[in-house]
Amino acid sequence: MRSDAVPTRESMFKNRKTHLMDRIMPVVLFLCATLSILTTIGIVFTLIGETFNFFRQIPFIDFITGTKWSPLIEPKSFGIWPLISGTLLITVIACLVAVPLGLASAIYLSEYAHKRVRGIVKPILEVLAGVPTIVYGYFALSLVTPVIRSLFSDAGVFNALSAGIVVGIMIIPMVCSLSEDAMTAVPRSLRDGAYALGATRFEVALKIVVPAAFSGIVASAVLAFSRAIGETMIVTVAAGSTPKLTGNPLESIQTMTAYIVQVSLGDTPHGSVEYGTIFAVGMTLFVITFLLNILAQYVARRFREEY
Amino acid sequence: MSNVNANLNMKTNVNKSKEEPTVGAKSIFVDANRKQIATRRRIDWLLRLLFLVATSIGVLALMALLIDIVSNGIARVQPELFNNFPSRRASEAGMKSAIVGSLYMLAIMAPLSFLLGVGAAIYLEEYAKKNRLTRIIQLNISTLAGVPSIVYGILGLTLFVRELHLGRSLLSGAFTMTLLVLPIIIVSAQEAIRAVPKARRDASFALGATKWQTVSRSVLPSSISGILTGVILAMSRAIGETAPLVMIGALTFVAFLPNGPMDSFTVMPIQIYNWVSRPQASFQELAAAGIIVLLVTLLIMNFSAILLRNKYNKHI
Numbered sequence: 203m204r205s206d207a208v209p210t211r212e213s214m215f216k217n218r219k220t221h222l223m224d225r226i227m228p229v230v231l232f233l234c235a236t237l238s239i240l241t242t243i244g245i246v247f248t249l250i251g252e253t254f255n256f257f258r259q260i261p262f263i264d265f266i267t268g269t270k271w272s273p274l275i276e277p278k279s280f281g282i283w284p285l286i287s288g289t290l291l292i293t294v295i296a297c298l299v300a301v302p303l304g305l306a307s308a309i310y311l312s313e314y315a316h317k318r319v320r321g322i323v324k325p326i327l328e329v330l331a332g333v334p335t336i337v338y339g340y341f342a343l344s345l346v347t348p349v350i351r352s353l354f355s356d357a358g359v360f361n362a363l364s365a366g367i368v369v370g371i372m373i374i375p376m377v378c379s380l381s382e383d384a385m386t387a388v389p390r391s392l393r394d395g396a397y398a399l400g401a402t403r404f405e406v407a408l409k410i411v412v413p414a415a416f417s418g419i420v421a422s423a424v425l426a427f428s429r430a431i432g433e434t435m436i437v438t439v440a441a442g443s444t445p446k447l448t449g450n451p452l453e454s455i456q457t458m459t460a461y462i463v464q465v466s467l468g469d470t471p472h473g474s475v476e477y478g479t480i481f482a483v484g485m486t487l488f489v490i491t492f493l494l495n496i497l498a499q500y501v502a503r504r505f506r507e508e509y
Numbered sequence: 510m511s512n513v514n515a516n517l518n519m520k521t522n523v524n525k526s527k528e529e530p531t532v533g534a535k536s537i538f539v540d541a542n543r544k545q546i547a548t549r550r551r552i553d554w555l556l557r558l559l560f561l562v563a564t565s566i567g568v569l570a571l572m573a574l575l576i577d578i579v580s581n582g583i584a585r586v587q588p589e590l591f592n593n594f595p596s597r598r599a600s601e602a603g604m605k606s607a608i609v610g611s612l613y614m615l616a617i618m619a620p621l622s623f624l625l626g627v628g629a630a631i632y633l634e635e636y637a638k639k640n641r642l643t644r645i646i647q648l649n650i651s652t653l654a655g656v657p658s659i660v661y662g663i664l665g666l667t668l669f670v671r672e673l674h675l676g677r678s679l680l681s682g683a684f685t686m687t688l689l690v691l692p693i694i695i696v697s698a699q700e701a702i703r704a705v706p707k708a709r710r711d712a713s714f715a716l717g718a719t720k721w722q723t724v725s726r727s728v729l730p731s732s733i734s735g736i737l738t739g740v741i742l743a744m745s746r747a748i749g750e751t752a753p754l755v756m757i758g759a760l761t762f763v764a765f766l767p768n769g770p771m772d773s774f775t776v777m778p779i780q781i782y783n784w785v786s787r788p789q790a791s792f793q794e795l796a797a798a799g800i801i802v803l804l805v806t807l808l809i810m811n812f813s814a815i816l817l818r819n820k821y822n823k824h825i
Contacts (some may be wrong), residue, residue, distance in 0.1 A: 222722045228636050234628030235637070238650050238695070243686050245660060248667040285532060306563030314557055315564075323564060330571050332742075333810065334749025336778045337578070337800050340785050371570045402553040404810070414797065434752035437777075439785055453692025459659050459752070466662075466756045471669070484663045488656065495655040498707045 243319025256478030265482060273479045274465070280479065282486060284445035288455035295451060296430040299370025301423050308419075311378070312385040313407040324379075329380045330502040331375035332446075339439030343366040346439060354452055360442030363451035368440065369433050373426045380425065384418020385411050402506045416507035421498040428494035432487065434459040443499055458487045514814040578804070582797025586773065592797055594764040595780065599791035604799050606777075607780035608680070609661050610679070611748055613767055614776060617683035618690070618747060626694030627729075630736075634702040635724050654692040661689045662756025670757050676759035680770040685753050690743040697739025701732040736819045741814040745807045751778040777803045 219335015257265070260280045307327070311320050316366050347364040351357045357364075388411050396406045412419065442454030443464050456464075470476045544548040591602025629650075635645040665685030675681040703726050729736075754776060762783065763775040777799060784796035 221719075224719045224724075227721045227724075228632070231636055232627045232633035234625050235632040235646050237625055238629065238646060238653055238691065241664070241691070242649055244668055245656065245664050248664055249660075252667070270621060303563045303566055306560045307567060310557075310560035310564045314560060319689070325570065326568050326571060329811075330567055332745065332749075332807065333571075333574070334781050334803065334807070336749070336751045336776055337574070337804065340781070340796055340800060341574045341577060343785065344797070345573060356584040371567070374570075401584075402549050404553045405549070428655060432659065434657070434659045435782065436628070438752075439782070460655065462659055463752065465619045465757050466666070466758070480577065481800070482664065484660055489661050491655060492652070492656055492658075495652055499651070 218348050224285070225472070227395055238382075246486065249481055249488055252478055252481035253485045255473075256475065256482045259478065260416040260474050260482075273476055274468075278475075280482075282451050282483070284447045285458045285461055285483060286486070287447050287449075288362070288445060289431055289457040289459075290440060290459055291362045291451060291455060292369060292433075293427055294432040295363060295366025296433075297372060297423065297427055299367055299429075300373040300377050302425050303370075304374045304426070305381055305419065306439065307374065308381035309407050309412070310386060312382050313403060313411060325330060327375040329376055331379075333372075335372065335433060336439070338368050338372050339436045341509045342436055342440035342477070343488050345424040350452075353452045357452040358454045359440070360440060360444075360454040361452050362455045365437045365439075365441035366451065369430050369436050372433070372436065373429050376429060377422050377426045379392060380422030381415070384415035384422070387418070416504050420505070421502035424498040424501060426470040428491045428498070431494070432459065439461035456485050462487075514559065523561040537796055546597050547662060549664035578797050579780050581794055582777070583797075583803050585794050586801055590802065595762055595775075595783070598765075599795055602784075602792075604777065604780045604802065606766055607775050607777045607799075608802070608825075609766050609777050610759075610763070610774040612795070613774065615744060615748065616679060617679065617777055619740070620685050621683070622687045622694055622743065624688050625813060626696050626740070626743075627736055629695045630698035630702055631729075632743075634699055635720070635728065645782060650692050650695055654696065657752075658750055659752040659756060661685055662753030664688070665757040670693070676771065677773050678771045679767050679774045681757050682754050682759055682774065683770075685757055686747045686750065688773055689750065689753060690747050693743040693746065694740055697742070698732075698736045701735025701739065702728060704735065705731045738814045738817045741810055741817070745810040745814075748776075748810070749778055749803065749807060750795050754779055755782070756822055777806070813817055 265282055267283075268279055269283045270279040270281050271284040272279055307323075311323060315323065341495050343362045346368055347357075347359065347361065350361065350364050352357075354363075392407050392410055392414060396410045401409070436459045438460040441457060441460060443453045443456050443460060445456040445461065446453070448455065461483055465476060465480050470480075568647070588604050589601070591608065592605060593601055594606055595604065622701040633643065633647065637646075657681075662685065665681060665688070667677045669681040669684050670677055675684075681751045709727050709731060710723055713727040759779050760773055760775050764772065767774045781796050781799040781803065784799060787793075
């Protein structure tokens, strides 16, 4: 009887099922968590495997130095640079739109705006971030392109400028919310110190808050750049499908992502060189965005001002 | 603003006492100071205006987008749009197979990504030790969130369509999209779980509950609305995603409803893409009508997420 009064470990776990769950669940949950690692390994291996096959047929040097990309039409050539230049053109235009506007919005929201204004503007920007990219593609083609063509008579139906501007509009919310987070993290005492010395609001914003939040702002710009590089549907719909090495934003170009879509829409037989180009281009895309994301994380951590 | 003005006046006073070598020069210094302050305040006012304009550009862009789409497409939002299959003739074309395809994909993807994502989040927040492996998993998740969606399409094409022989099926699409949204779900679920006060766990342990009992009966119920909010937002991202499904070969012209998970399929954004890429004005109108349907779907999903979030904020 006495032993019953003191609960032992066995009596506490009368329910064997409970005991079992406490053994199984950590393992099951751990497997869920490792799925993310497996995904990364999967991405890297699929890309490397097929890319390797591709480079057995096409010399790597031709791919990385070539300035002509026409893998689907004879005479075939496999120089990646036209696709990279097209991607960069779009990305640079997008960042010229998104970084100043996003940063200015972030400064306005964090330093100037009344609480009520922020309560209205922030959800609107969130909606802007949630609009599917195909919708932006339609927007570029049906509204932005006609405006551009009426301003510049030599602009094509498909042009880099229209797609770039719309990609920029798409990433404004991202730049804005990440920069605003960085600015909100700047301690209030720094602002108060500056105000006490007689600074105006813009002096506090530009000389105190922005420098203090600079690492976060740069990180947001780098992430935006990486996001613009990976953007697919807007450029597929509005930027055209003519890979060329040009800096003229009024011409039709092709980005890496748009090329991948173009090939996958056609009937390219599995195992052919054309099929391999998807993976070679995808690998290039993956490596560039991966490096940029690492850079953004590094900048945010390494150059953070600690208070 | 009055606060700032007071500060400015103070500065004027300080400057006065410091920079007055003689009584005669006093008025000159004060005038110079006043002028400087006026200039700075004018700059402040100008920049305020500039920042406001920049902020409103984003808002105006959204307005322009919505007006453009509604004015082009609202006339085509007719019963035929929901009842008809895609057709070569724009007047007869509808998006029935695309709407059903999107719903089917959601039905497979939502429970799958919920279980896997929340499982991973529970592991990372409740079970994981602070070691190297945990750090790697955490870093890996944030890196995966930055991988372009089309790269997931390439993975899906190779892994599900070819290696696992699932073909260009609904299942391949749902699996690919699950991998795509997992990082988003994990991160938001982690935040929701982290927000549960430690006291709740301690209370549960004090009652003699085991770890799993604590997690499943105390932590999860307290964080479930936050978790669901994240899942719904991730699902609305998936509903609008086009590129990865183009990659794995969701068809652009499907004149039947999928019968099982192994059937080929199409989804709303792909049907819209198909219509957008046709030059005829009538198909452009159809695309706008399709976009209206897609946006209304997303609106409903986001609205329910906001309702959940409000409920959640009341709880903790």
